[in-house]
Structure formats: C-alpha cells, structure tokens
Amino acid sequence: VARRFLLLAHRVPVAGNFTLNDLAGGAGRMDEVARCVSTALTLSNDLRRDTTVTVLFVAEPPPRARRIRIDGARVRHLNPDERSTAALLKNALVRSLVHEHDHESSPGLVVGPCDIAEELRAFAQLPGAAWLTETGRPFEERPGPTGEFAGILSDPTDPTPEESAQLAELGLPRWSLGQRSLRASQVIDVVHYLLDRAEPPSGPPAARGEP
Numbered sequence: 001v002a003r004r005f006l007l008l009a010h011r012v013p014v015a016g017n018f019t020l021n022d023l024a025g026g027a028g029r030m031d032e033v034a035r036c037v038s039t040a041l042t043l044s045n046d047l048r049r050d051t052t053v054t055v056l057f058v059a060e061p062p063p064r065a066r067r068i069r070i071d072g073a074r075v076r077h078l079n080p081d082e083r084s085t086a087a088l089l090k091n092a093l094v095r096s097l098v099h100e101h102d103h104e105s106s107p108g109l110v111v112g113p114c115d116i117a118e119e120l121r122a123f124a125q126l127p128g129a130a131w132l133t134e135t136g137r138p139f140e141e142r143p144g145p146t147g148e149f150a151g152i153l154s155d156p157t158d159p160t161p162e163e164s165a166q167l168a169e170l171g172l173p174r175w176s177l178g179q180r181s182l183r184a185s186q187v188i189d190v191v192h193y194l195l196d197r198a199e200p201p202s203g204p205p206a207a208r209g210e211p
C-alpha cells in the first residue's frame with residue numbers, strides 16, 4: 001500500500017442506526033464520509049488498489065466508537081455512488097454491534113472497536129504520515145517523491161480541541177492545499193492528483209489510459 005487516508009467522522013451514529021434517505025442529516029454527514037471513501041478508492045472503471053481508507057466513527061467514545069478500514073486491493077461491492085457506499089459502511093457498523101473484535105464484514109472491509117488516541121498514534125508512525133489542514137505548509141513542499149503517503153483529515157466538523165492537541169503532540173507535519181477550506185472529499189481528490197503527477201503509477205501503458 002502506498003497511500004493511506006484516515007478520516008475522523010464526528011457525527012455519524014456509530015451503531016449504524018440511520019436511514020440511507022437522510023445521509024446529510026440524521027446520518028451525521030455520512031454522505032461526505034461515503035464520498036471520501038469512494039473518492040479515495042475509485043477511478044473511472046477501476047479501483048485504486050494501492051490505497052486504503054480508515055474511517056474513525058467517534059461520535060461516541062469507546063467501547064462504542066468504531067473503526068472501518070477498507071483496502072483498495074481487496075474491496076468488493078464498492079460502487080462509485082455515495083448511497084451504495086453509505087450502505088456498505090452502515091452494514092459494517094450494524095454487524096459490528098455483535099462483534100467485540102475486528103471483523104471482516106465484506107471482502108476488504110474490516111470493522112471493529114477503536115480508541116481514537118491509539119489509532120492516531122499508530123497512524124502517525126506510518127511512512128509519509130501527515131495532518132492535512134488549511135493552516136499547514138504548502139503540500140507541494142513535501143520532501144519526495146517518497147512513494148508513501150498517509151494523510152489524516154476530518155469530516156465537515158473540524159478536529160476537536162483534544163484531537164488537535166494530540167495531532168500537534170504527535171509532531172506530524174501539516175500540509176495544506178491552500179487557505180480555502182475544501183470538503184474532505186475534495187482534499188482527497190487533489191492529493192491523489194498531486195501524488196499521481198509527482199509519482200506516476202506504474203503498469204502497462206493501457207492501464208494508464210495511453211494509446
């Protein structure tokens with residue numbers, strides 16, 4: 001895996017008890033969380049097999065908080081539309097209620113309990129780990145190409161003061177895509193674009209869309 005994204009989802013009900021008909025409301029902006037997952041892992045008619053996405057559902061503290069990790073190399077049933085992606089995530093959250101430990105709820109998608117502080121600490125150890133925030137240094141100034149990137153970002157709600165304090169304490173570099181506040185899914189799109197330009201994907205020309 002070369003690229004990893006970790007998304008903090010602050011308002012999605014952690015037990016998956018929401019309707020797919022109100023993703024932006026009662027589902028706590030699950031629309032944007034689903035868009036982030038889809039943006040991170042899908043290409044036109046293909047998947048980004050070198051990418052994983054971790055979503056921390058932290059609307060409630062442990063033991064109810066949940067982590068879902070999706071591996072682009074193994075995931076199945078991931079379609080580009082946000083409603084079916086939201087359904088995949090909701091099913092995982094619901095199934096996780098009866099599992100105390102990590103559990104593969106569908107191929108390539110593992111759900112389990114999480115402690116946000118431990119998750120952030122572990123993620124910060126990964127190669128290329130960084131905090132994506134409007135107030136960071138320009139993303140283009142990253143040392144590289146390194147071949148590895150692991151970015152932490154937040155959903156439409158900014159990190160809490162406690163989360164921000166821990167991210168600062170972890171000493172992560174902060175990278176910015178400009179002063180304008182982008183949607184998290186837009187941030188993922190732009191990061192993929194910049195990394196694709198700096199570190200072109202390998203493979204046969206046809207896979208890269210060349211004649």
Ligand SMILES: C[S@@+](CC[C@H](N)C(=O)[O-])C[C@H]1O[C@@H](n2cnc3c(N)ncnc32)[C@H](O)[C@@H]1O
Pocket residue numbers: 132133134135152153154155156157158159175176177178179180181182183184187
């Ligand atoms: C919608 S923003 C969070 C709320 C936003 N700060 C606001 O004031 O509306 C979602 C997340 O995307 C990331 N983000 C947004 N704009 C960014 C930028 N210009 N550069 C880097 N990351 C950004 C941050 O991680 C942010 O927490």
